[in-house]
Amino acid sequence: MTDKSASRAPAKDLAPAPAPAVAASPGRSGEGTAWLLITPGVIWMTLFLVAPILMIVYVSFWTQTTFAINPTPTLDSWRDFFTSSTYLNSLWTTVRIWLIVLAATLLVGYPAALFIGIFVRSRNLSIALLIICVIPFWTSFLIRVLAWRPMLGREGAINILLQKFGITSAPIDVLLFSQLSVIIGMTQIYVVFMVGPIAFMLSRIDRNVLEAARDLGAGFGRIFTRIILPLSLPGVVVGSIFVSVMVLGEFATSAALSGRQVNLLGNIIVTQVGSLKWAFASVVGVVLTVIIGIVIAMLLRVVDLKREL
């Protein structure tokens, strides 16, 4: 797919610039047809995405009885959320895990993207390397999470290797069923979403600019901070949006690897729904939506994506 785009790009340059907005439209005029074509998609998203989210907001103000909810408006569930230390802790845990995983994916992923995007000369090789990074996604997400158990456990692969090489004398317990295992697991699962966009932006940097900077005597550190890093920033932002959205909505990784030590907001929603506390689950859902909205808005502040991409 991607190498096809490369072979097609010059053809497009040769063709006269297309004017999509005023292109000769067949039969009936463009705007009507466009609306006709877009209607099914808009209806689908309105009914099955916007309406459900509004429903969450609405239900968060309903009255919760032991096994049912009724539409009498009340702020009880909201009060419960903001007065319970359990739930506030979970809110803090979610934000903390998100920040750590975001930093970890960036730190672990950036050098890999740098090598793929800048140092690999051959385009085919860099595409091949990216594909190698993506291949693990062809295994079920839950199984990939589960695979960390035999890696990190007391008798897991890492402890066995550490002891074999004499680095540690006794197995490290903290590796599994802890906050650390959740962070390691999430970093491994989501780091590729950081590597992809960054490598893409890096590969678009004009090599001549780097050559020129080098000829003018700039060291790599200077080239990196003045040219490479600023130009890769849109990729960092896109990657951060992907990672943030996925980590903030997570519950499966912490359910599998934390041994109930880490309770994210997602875990709270799952348990509350399990015990039919719909109103309360909705409150947590609204809190989560607000957090994600703020995070995306903040990230979009950093760069103007529409202009950059």
Add this chain to the structure above:
Amino acid sequence: MESRILKPILGVYLALFILFLYGPFIVLGILSFQAGPDGGPQFPIIEWSTYWYRHLFGMTEVTRVAPLHLREALFRSLTLAFMTMVTATVLGVISAQAFRRRFRGSGVVFYLIVLGMMVPGVLTGLGISLLSSELGISRSWWGTAFVAHVVYTFPFAFLVMLAIFNRFDPSVEEASWSLGVSPIRTFRKVTLPIVFPGVLSSMLFAFTLSYDEFPRTLFASGSDLTLPRTIYATFAVEIHPNIFAFGVLTTLFSFALLTVFGILLYLSTRRAKKIARQEDI
């Protein structure tokens, strides 16, 4: 030059990085050959065997390790993925086709569609199950979970098609129209064959995302389990190497799917090029 030193360092780093991505899966693959039924999901390997693979297919004696009910779950997941693939791709193609002309409100519509992949699965799932219970619709994998899956996969199909149409040369269509061919026939005979590699990619995205989709399904699919939900059910109890054997098998299945996709993509790209060349003459 510093990059002389830096390049090998980063190369080694990338190798370690790839090991980090693959490590757990290698361990999982090795442990799937653990001896059964007493071998646990950890090292050392007591004895190499294919016990857990046979266990998956019900070819071993009954032991305390409950068999996974994969057959029905597999059927549901494949059917659901297929339904999602068809719907999401059709929606993606026609929506992207609409976006080839600028229309009023296109900005809002764009964000509305992309929202589907940005909203976390827990929220979509929770919202859909609330809405369905309010409307008195019972939850099922082929109903509520299906619409949730399309909400998630349609944006991917849409973005892929948008990218394809961006590189599409409209003059071939104009030529067809000017020869008096109807727009619908033009779309079928000219546009679709050229953009077909994109359609295939959309289908692949939609199928695999739906096949592996978990959070939306957990809330929206009612009592019948899909494959990911069957796996999730094992989280709560002690895990056995049969789940690892299953992981190896699903991965092989994915690779088979990827190979078929690669072949189809190759064939359709060749066809699209041929059509484009004919149009050139």
